[in-house]
Amino acid sequence: MAAMSAIHIDIAEKRYPAVAGAPARDVFRDFRLEVAANEFLVLLGASGLGKTTLLNIIAGLDTAYSGKVSFGAGTPCIAYAFQSPRLLPWRTVLGNVALPLPSGEEARGRAMAMLGEVGLADLASAYPERLSLGQQRRVALARAFVIEPDVLLMDEPFVSLDEAGAARLRELLRRLLAKRPATVLFVTHDSREAVELASRVVVLEGEPARIVRDAPVGLSREERAAPARIDELRRAIGIGG
Numbered sequence: 226m227a228a229m230s231a232i233h234i235d236i237a238e239k240r241y242p243a244v245a246g247a248p249a250r251d252v253f254r255d256f257r258l259e260v261a262a263n264e265f266l267v268l269l270g271a272s273g274l275g276k277t278t279l280l281n282i283i284a285g286l287d288t289a290y291s292g293k294v295s296f297g298a299g300t301p302c303i304a305y306a307f308q309s310p311r312l313l314p315w316r317t318v319l320g321n322v323a324l325p326l327p328s329g330e331e332a333r334g335r336a337m338a339m340l341g342e343v344g345l346a347d348l349a350s351a352y353p354e355r356l357s358l359g360q361q362r363r364v365a366l367a368r369a370f371v372i373e374p375d376v377l378l379m380d381e382p383f384v385s386l387d388e389a390g391a392a393r394l395r396e397l398l399r400r401l402l403a404k405r406p407a408t409v410l411f412v413t414h415d416s417r418e419a420v421e422l423a424s425r426v427v428v429l430e431g432e433p434a435r436i437v438r439d440a441p442v443g444l445s446r447e448e449r450a451a452p453a454r455i456d457e458l459r460r461a462i463g464i465g466g
C-alpha cells in the first residue's frame with residue numbers, strides 16, 4: 226500500500242534566460258509551499274505563470290533552479306498526468322497503461338484491472354489514435370494510478386472536454402482516489418473545477434509568481450452537485466462569480 230507523502234517546496238530562484246525574441250522570465254523567487262500528506266491541492270492561476278514549471282520541478286524533470294523540493298516520507302512514488310494525454314501511438318491502450326510497470330504477466334493483469342476501473346476494458350487492444358480525447362484522458366488516468374502513486378501531479382488533465390465529459394472524469398478521479406489515496410497537486414484555469422475537487426485552493430499571480438490566496442475547501446458530495454454552493458464558495462475565496 227502506498228504511504229502518503231507531504232511535499233515541501235522551497236524555490237529560491239527559477240528563471241528562464243532570454244532567448245531570441247523573448248525576454249528573460251523570473252518565474253519563482255523565494256517561493257514556498259507546503260503540501261500536507263493526502264491533501265488535494267488545486268493550483269489556480271493565469272496562463273504562463275509557471276504552474277507547469279512548478280510541477281516539472283516537483284517531478285524532478287526540471288532541475289535548473291536553485292532551491293529544494295523534499296518529501297515527507299523518503300522517496301515517494303510520483304505519477305504525472307500531463308496537459309495532453311501523451312500516449313505512445315505505437316502501443317496499445319493496455320501497453321500504455323502497463324508502461325510504468327515492470328514487464329510481465331502480473332503487470333498486464335494489473336494494467337487490465339486498472340483499465341476496467343476507468344471503464345475501458347473493451348478498448349485494451351485498440352491503439353490511441355482511434356480513441357476520443359475523453360478516452361485518451363481516461364487511459365492517462367489509468368497509467369497514473371496503476372503505479373499506486375504517493376504523489377499525483379496533474380496538469381489540467383481534463384481541459385478541452387465538454388462540461389459533461391469533464392464532470393464524469395472528475396467523478397472518476399474522486400473514485401480512484403477514494404480507493405488509493407495520494408497527495409495531489411492539480412493545476413487548472415477553471416475555478417469551478419478547483420472548488421469542486423480541492424481540499425485546498427492556492428491562487429498564483431504575477432511575475433515572479435506569488436501565492437495571493439490560500440484557502441481550505443471541502444465540499445460534501447451534495448454541495449459539489451449544487452452549482453449555487455460552488456459559486457458561493459468561489460465568491461468567498463475571491464476566485465470569480
Ligand SMILES: Nc1ncnc2c1ncn2[C@@H]1O[C@H](COP(=O)(O)OP(=O)(O)OP(=O)(O)O)[C@@H](O)[C@H]1O
Nearest residue numbers: 241242250252270271272273274275276277278279
Ligand atoms: N523552456 C523554456 N524556456 C523559456 N521560457 C519558458 C520555458 N518554459 C516555459 N517558459 C516560460 O515561462 C513561463 C511559465 O511557463 P509555464 O508553462 O510553467 O506556465 P503555466 O502557468 O503552466 O502556463 P499554462 O497555464 O499556459 O500552461 C511562461 O511565460 C513560459 O513562456
